[in-house]
Structure formats: structure tokens, C-alpha cells
Amino acid sequence: MVFVVYAERKISAFIQDRYGPMEVGYYGILQTVADLLKLVQKEDIVPLAADKKLFKPGPIVIFTAVFAGFAVLPLTSDFGGSAADVGIFYLLAIVSLDVVGILMAGWGSNSKYALFGAMRSVAQIISYEIPLGLTVVCVVMVSQTLNLQEIAFQQGIWWNTIDPEAHNYLFGIKALGIDITEIGGILTWNIFRAPIFFFAFIIFFIASLAESNRGPFDIPEAESELVGGFHTEYSGLRWGLVMMGEYGMMLLVSFLAVILFLGGWNTPLPNIGSVTLAEWTSGTPGTIAGHIWGAFWMLTKAFLLVGLQMWIRWTYPRLRIDQLMNLSWKYLTPAAILLVLLSAMWRLLMV
Amino acid sequence: MELNDIIFYVFGAITALSALYIMLTKNILYAAFALILTFIGVAGIYVFLGAEFIAVTQVLVYVGGILILLVFGIMLTNRLSGKKVVSPAYNKLMGLIVAAGLFAILFKGILQANFSAMNWIDKGASADSSIPKFGLTLMTDYVLVFEIIGVLLLLALIGAIRIAGNVRKEDKSAV
Numbered sequence: 001m002v003f004v005v006y007a008e009r010k011i012s013a014f015i016q017d018r019y020g021p022m023e024v025g026y027y028g029i030l031q032t033v034a035d036l037l038k039l040v041q042k043e044d045i046v047p048l049a050a051d052k053k054l055f056k057p058g059p060i061v062i063f064t065a066v067f068a069g070f071a072v073l074p075l076t077s078d079f080g081g082s083a084a085d086v087g088i089f090y091l092l093a094i095v096s097l098d099v100v101g102i103l104m105a106g107w108g109s110n111s112k113y114a115l116f117g118a119m120r121s122v123a124q125i126i127s128y129e130i131p132l133g134l135t136v137v138c139v140v141m142v143s144q145t146l147n148l149q150e151i152a153f154q155q156g157i158w159w160n161t162i163d164p165e166a167h168n169y170l171f172g173i174k175a176l177g178i179d180i181t182e183i184g185g186i187l188t189w190n191i192f193r194a195p196i197f198f199f200a201f202i203i204f205f206i207a208s209l210a211e212s213n214r215g216p217f218d219i220p221e222a223e224s225e226l227v228g229g230f231h232t233e234y235s236g237l238r239w240g241l242v243m244m245g246e247y248g249m250m251l252l253v254s255f256l257a258v259i260l261f262l263g264g265w266n267t268p269l270p271n272i273g274s275v276t277l278a279e280w281t282s283g284t285p286g287t288i289a290g291h292i293w294g295a296f297w298m299l300t301k302a303f304l305l306v307g308l309q310m311w312i313r314w315t316y317p318r319l320r321i322d323q324l325m326n327l328s329w330k331y332l333t334p335a336a337i338l339l340v341l342l343s344a345m346w347r348l349l350m351v
Numbered sequence: 352m353e354l355n356d357i358i359f360y361v362f363g364a365i366t367a368l369s370a371l372y373i374m375l376t377k378n379i380l381y382a383a384f385a386l387i388l389t390f391i392g393v394a395g396i397y398v399f400l401g402a403e404f405i406a407v408t409q410v411l412v413y414v415g416g417i418l419i420l421l422v423f424g425i426m427l428t429n430r431l432s433g434k435k436v437v438s439p440a441y442n443k444l445m446g447l448i449v450a451a452g453l454f455a456i457l458f459k460g461i462l463q464a465n466f467s468a469m470n471w472i473d474k475g476a477s478a479d480s481s482i483p484k485f486g487l488t489l490m491t492d493y494v495l496v497f498e499i500i501g502v503l504l505l506l507a508l509i510g511a512i513r514i515a516g517n518v519r520k521e522d523k524s525a526v
Contacts, residue, residue, distance in 0.1 A: 053381065054380075054381075054384070084404065085482050086403050086404055086407050086482065089404070089407050089411070090403075090407045090410075093408075093409060093410040093411035093415060094405045094410065094415075094416075096410075096414065096415030096419075097410070097414060097415065099415065100384075100387055100414065100418075100419065100422075103419065103422050103426070104384065105378065105425070107422075107426055115426070119423070119426070122419060122423065126416075126419065129415075144483070144484075145482075146482055150386060264385050
């Protein structure tokens, strides 16, 4: 977490050519630590006019909701949170509690900036939950399970260790007759198993940017018009919680994208004949090598996506609210519905 | 008492206390937030009944969807009228009588029922309550109900758009 905040400061400073984060300590490594210390020391100010019963628990609800989502994520082939059968479904549900916290914070602050920020944020999150959910449905339809660990297993060479009958075919089309279960690598990732998932992944990524209130969808906290959005009135540790919630959300959606589309903890390198790159770069599930390689691939992919999010945030201008709603309802949602239909057809090709 | 029991009672207490709070508070916004707690408590109890799927659906649909819109509505009306929206208690006597009657019926029913003798309880425990099976029954045995609900929701959607739609645009299309 601290590392991600550090990375954001670095990347933003790099893109905007600012000096602060580049010069505190060696290469600016200490900037985040300095920020954190500053936050913890700060006084916890509660505005006089604020609705204290709602103002105080607001950030805690946001923080808890986002971090409860991590409970079902598998980090490696044998290590992860709860292996509940409802996995992904639970994740979507618990993350939607985030909205409650935002509403509490926005309303409780009793300030027009915070209220407008909360309203924009909630309208945006609710709208983008629909294309997000639909793309998740696409994946669930093709993998036939809600369990995130199982979805991850299907996208690599170890699928047969949990289901000896299973076979992966090139592009998921059985008629081609090319069995790639043992080849693994990037070819068995969902994005290759069903090539239409490439579009699903793009929709998922755009929607996840909006879900975590990141640029270019960050009008809820547009500094130039709203000061700071729903967390305008917060200070000190409570503000820290809100920010942790935001970064936690970024990480969570990145992990989710990796598990759903980019092979989870599986290696991207395929086995080519006797050059078994896939087996060299991933250990058997349950062994120490399995844990290390799994965590390595998982974290690398997730951090790459987080980096992409930052890159986008600091390069694109933000969207107006009507453009934002247009994008969600008129383009992403119909496209996602179409993708659901296509994935159902693709699934028929796979069996 | 085992940990499971304690957690069960915690969820029960959350449900009951937040429901009580909804009844007693006059601030309608607090009532809405307390309702969220009630739903989460009920979702917890569903988990104990072995119905994980229903629990998650409960959180997703009620907390993530319906209640957010409810709170949204209250906030907007609250700010527009400029004064606090309160919900004072009406019909106290009638309400009390109805509630007491309902409680009496339920209490008697629960006391008289012999739960262990009912065969669906055993069946529920032994039956495979996995998600694939749930989905399969939904698309085979209960497909008619499923489809009807789908059509109903579509109707509600169209109706909502018709009511909320821009009046000016309709005039234009009428001409």
C-alpha cells in the first residue's frame, strides 16, 4: 500500500516535472513516509456544523468495505483468503458498501462541496457497477464458477491438478482440436481462451477506473470546482482512511482484473516443446516455489495495472458529468450486454 | 457457547437493535442508514442458515442498490426543501395492537412447530447446496418464475423511464 502511494507520487511528479517527491531522501523514497507521519500527527478536526453520527464513521465504512473485498482474493495457487463458493459475487456486493460510506461522509460533512462530491461519486459508482458486473458475468459464464481460485486455476498449466478431466483448447474452440492444457502460459489466460474477452477487459478496466474514482473519472474530487469532493472536510487520520480506501480500491480492481482476465497467479510464458518455460517459471501448487512464483506473477501484473491507472490519471483530462454518464449508459452497458451474449455462444464452442 | 453461537447472536442483536432504532428515531436519514444495518444483520443470519448466495444477493440488491437510492432520494428532497424531513409516529395504538397480534401468532407458531420432525430440514442439510445446482434448478424447475420476474423488471424499467422522462421531449414527439 505504502509502495503504491509512493509510486503515485513518483509517477505524478515525473509526469508533471515537480520536485518534492523527487528529493526527500534518496530519490524521494521518504516522501510517503513523511506524508504518513504528517497525517497521523494531524489533529482530527470535526466541523461544528457536521452531523457527527454520520461524519465520524464514514471513512471507517469506506475503508472496511474496500478491504473486506480482499478477503476472497487468491494470491498464489495455495494461499489466499476465504475460498467461498460465492467468491466474486461476494466481492461485488461488499464493495458496493463503499457507496454507503461515501454518502455518510458527504452528508455528514454538511458542506456543499462534500455533498456534491458524494452525489457525483455515488451516481458514477452505481452507473459503472453495471458494465463492470456484466463483464464479470461474461467471465463467470465461460469459467462456470464463482470461485476466484478456480477461475485462476483454469488459466494455467495446473488446471488438471484440481480437475483431471479438464482441457484447454486454443482460443477455447474445441473444433480446432489444439489442446493447450499442457502448454499453458499466456495462451490459457482468459483473454486468450476467449478472444472476445479482450473487449470485456477494456470495458472492465474503464469501469474499474470509475469505480475507484480515478482520473479521467475523478469529477467527484475535481479540485478546481469541488475542493476535494466528499472528503473535503476530513483531516488527519480520517482523511488517511479515505485515501487508503481509494488506493485499496485501485489495488482490488487491479487484482480482480488480473484474476479474471490475465491469468491470476499463472506465468505468462508457455511451454514450447521441450523448453518448458511455464514449468520453470511456476512451481507446483502447494510447494514453496509455487507460492513465490504465484505471488510474483500476481503482484507484478497487478502493479502493472495500477501503474497504468496512474499513467492514465496524470495524462488525460477529466470528463464532464454528462459525458461520463453517456459513456456508461450509452456505450459501455450495451457493449457489455452484447459481450454477455457472445460469451454464452463462445462457451458453446468450448464444450 | 461456541464462537459460532456468539457471532449468530451478534448478528441477531444488530438486526433487532437497528430495527428498533428505525422505529424510535425521528430523523428519516438515520432511519435509512439503520435500515442498511438491519439488512446486513439479516444477511449474516442467512449465512448461518447455509444460504450464502441469498446473503450476498441481499447485500448486493438491498444495501448496494435499493437503499442507496433511498438515501439519495432523502438527501435530495432534504436539501431542496431546506428543512429537515422528520417522520413522527402516527397511529400508535393501532400499530401497537397489530404488532402485538402478529407477534403472538408468530410466537405461538414457532413454539408449536416441531422443527426437527420436518423433513425439509434434514433434506436441506444433506442436499448439495452448491451454486451450480442452484443455477441449474433456476433454469429448469423454476424457469417460468425466473422469466416472469425478468419481464416484470423490464416493465418496471420502462415505466420508470416513462414517468421520469423529459416532458418537453414528449411534446415534441407528439407534434
